[in-house]
Amino acid sequence: MKKVKVYVTLKEGVLDPQGKAVEGAMHRLGYPEASGVRIGKFIEFAMTDDACSDQNIRELCEKLFANTVIEEFRYEVEEVTSP
């Protein structure tokens, strides 16, 4: 069994209104030093070893998790050690 962690973020240059809103909130909370806030998604799932190929994970990312026009993704695969 493998654990897959996918991180989806907006591409550089794509406007992030949600990030801008959070940045405003950080400034109001007393942190005017914060800048360049970007919000992304984090998806975690388990997958059987044989299905967990790079090709399969890329397909899932491109078809399901990320809108590749405006978003980019990266992923990590971890071995799950069952006791």
Next chain:
Amino acid sequence: MKKVKVYVTLKEGVLDPQGKAVEGAMHRLGYPEASGVRIGKFIEFAMTDDACSDQNIRELCEKLFANTVIEEFRYEVEEVTSP
């Protein structure tokens, strides 16, 4: 200047309907091997060195980024090397 990356995820045991929906979509896409899908948030921002204490980041996470009743968070701080 530091770059902070915050990962917010639902606590174990908290129902994740969005994850369940994505899991269904993965099965329909031809990946019935996927299980335990959990969706989280990923927040990235820049912070000046002096403001970037553990205490400050924890405060931001607890007050702004995460709902600590149902969510947990972890964060990484990276040095930004400006050219």
